[in-house]
Amino acid sequence: MNSIWEYANPRKFMATSAFLLPWVAGLAAICLVVGLVWGFFFTPDDFRQGSTVKIIYIHVPAAIMAVNAWLMMLVTSLIWVIRRHHVSALAAKAAAPVGMVFTVIALATGAIWGQPMWGTWWEWDPRLTSFLILFLFYLGYMALWEAIENPDSAADLTSVLCLVGSVFAVISRYALLFWNQGLHQGATLSLDKEQNIANVFWYPLVIALCGFGFLFLALVLYRTQTEIRARRLKALIAQERMG
Amino acid sequence: MIALLKRDLMLAIRAGGGFGLSLAFFLIFTTLVPFGVGPQTGVLATIAPGILWLGALLACLLSLDRIFQLDWEDGTLDLIATSPVPLEGLAAIKALAHWLTTGLPLVVAAPALGLLLNLPAAGYLWLIASLLLGTPALSAIGTFGAALTVGIKRGGLLLSLLVLPLYMPTLIFGALCVVRGAAGQEALTPLLLVAGITLGSLAILPFAAAAALRVNLR
Numbered sequence: 001m002n003s004i005w006e007y008a009n010p011r012k013f014m015a016t017s018a019f020l021l022p023w024v025a026g027l028a029a030i031c032l033v034v035g036l037v038w039g040f041f042f043t044p045d046d047f048r049q050g051s052t053v054k055i056i057y058i059h060v061p062a063a064i065m066a067v068n069a070w071l072m073m074l075v076t077s078l079i080w081v082i083r084r085h086h087v088s089a090l091a092a093k094a095a096a097p098v099g100m101v102f103t104v105i106a107l108a109t110g111a112i113w114g115q116p117m118w119g120t121w122w123e124w125d126p127r128l129t130s131f132l133i134l135f136l137f138y139l140g141y142m143a144l145w146e147a148i149e150n151p152d153s154a155a156d157l158t159s160v161l162c163l164v165g166s167v168f169a170v171i172s173r174y175a176l177l178f179w180n181q182g183l184h185q186g187a188t189l190s191l192d193k194e195q196n197i198a199n200v201f202w203y204p205l206v207i208a209l210c211g212f213g214f215l216f217l218a219l220v221l222y223r224t225q226t227e228i229r230a231r232r233l234k235a236l237i238a239q240e241r242m243g
Numbered sequence: 244m245i246a247l248l249k250r251d252l253m254l255a256i257r258a259g260g261g262f263g264l265s266l267a268f269f270l271i272f273t274t275l276v277p278f279g280v281g282p283q284t285g286v287l288a289t290i291a292p293g294i295l296w297l298g299a300l301l302a303c304l305l306s307l308d309r310i311f312q313l314d315w316e317d318g319t320l321d322l323i324a325t326s327p328v329p330l331e332g333l334a335a336i337k338a339l340a341h342w343l344t345t346g347l348p349l350v351v352a353a354p355a356l357g358l359l360l361n362l363p364a365a366g367y368l369w370l371i372a373s374l375l376l377g378t379p380a381l382s383a384i385g386t387f388g389a390a391l392t393v394g395i396k397r398g399g400l401l402l403s404l405l406v407l408p409l410y411m412p413t414l415i416f417g418a419l420c421v422v423r424g425a426a427g428q429e430a431l432t433p434l435l436l437v438a439g440i441t442l443g444s445l446a447i448l449p450f451a452a453a454a455a456l457r458v459n460l461r
Contacts, residue, residue, distance in 0.1 A: 161391060172408075178433070
């Protein structure tokens with residue numbers, strides 16, 4: 001019986017991810033091209049927002065993936081703390097910069113959309129502010145990885161930071177709701193609504209969302225491979241010196 | 244553990260620097276604010292709660308890297324780790340010592356600085372209460388951050404990058420409590436939320452700090 005823990009073996013992980021990577025990357029490319037081209041050129045303009053509404057095809061998927069990247073880091077950190085699988089820790093390390101870039105994309109596209117629509121680039125709205133805070137959390141997490149030399153200590157300490165940071169990130173999210181009334185509209189997509197938005201916008205959005213998901217997966221697989229190779233290289237160099 | 248607390252307090256008082264320095268920083272910070280925003284008392288009164296909370300927070304932050312750094316450098320930390328005192332207890336004691344030498348003086352000094360910034364009379368009680376309930380959380384979070392970065396040379400800047408985002412909820416509720424209190428509105432809810440964050444931090448973070456210390460002492 002195969003279990004997911006097999007991939008804790010770096011060799012197994014490398015083989016499987018090498019096989020998966022072209023497919024995932026290809027799916028990401030197809031979904032992104034189809035979703036974005038469909039969204040940008042073949043959907044009608046919104047009657048109030050005009051063509052600016054089309055930024056939603058980048059903004060919403062990037063924002064969703066930015067939060068889910070942190071969630072993935074939380075899970076992989078937990079796995080590292082509990083079962084001490086190196087691949088897991090390296091996957092968390094690999095996901096952080098990707099998540100941070102998605103956060104920046106969400107913030108930037110939001111600002112570009114907000115300027116004509118709200119008349120301001122930035123507003124201290126709970127949603128906007130929590131994304132800024134998320135960005136800071138990513139920064140701190142990556143800085144801690146960089147600052148510690150011993151890779152195992154670095155993995156341990158960043159995992160602890162990720163766990164504690166997650167708790168505080170959730171508290172911050174609700175603290176911000178308490179702090180200021182929002183300008184941002186409610187969630188565009190929720191699982192518990194019958195229909196979120198009109199179907200013409202909905203289909204390309206879902207495809208773009210899948211595209212961002214696959215893109216994230218492909219980048220994380222690729223970066224984890226790089227991390228594993230870097231780790232092996234380090235071991236080889238150390239061996240050379242010994243021998 | 245009480246001996247440890249006494250030792251930390253003695254060191255803070257006798258070695259100088261640690262005890263009064265953050266207080267002096269708080270004073271200077273508050274004094275600089277009117278130069279930055281202008282001396283209009285109306286403006287100062289509106290921003291006073293936020294400035295006082297920010298000043299207290301930054302003063303706390305400045306003294307964080309002292310918590311473990313000296314003990315780490317001269318090997319005291321290794322000795323304590325091998326003693327029967329659990330590291331969780333050590334982290335809690337360190338946080339308590341930090342609060343007694345930094346947080347408590349800030350609470351005492353804050354009303355005087357509130358006068359400087361023309362804080363409305365209704366706000367003083369809430370200022371003291373929110374700082375009294377909120378600064379222990381700052382010390383506990385800071386101890387965790389100090390434990391994370393103790394093995395890093397020149398970790399001071401990294402420490403602030405890690406700790407400041409964690410300070411955010413405390414700052415929001417603390418400042419909000421004073422703002423509402425000063426405006427004569429209902430301020431009990433944010434005060435209770437500050438207390439909740441403090442209790443939660445005190446319950447969880449000594450364990451996280453001890454875990455980080457164990458990794459660093461390996």
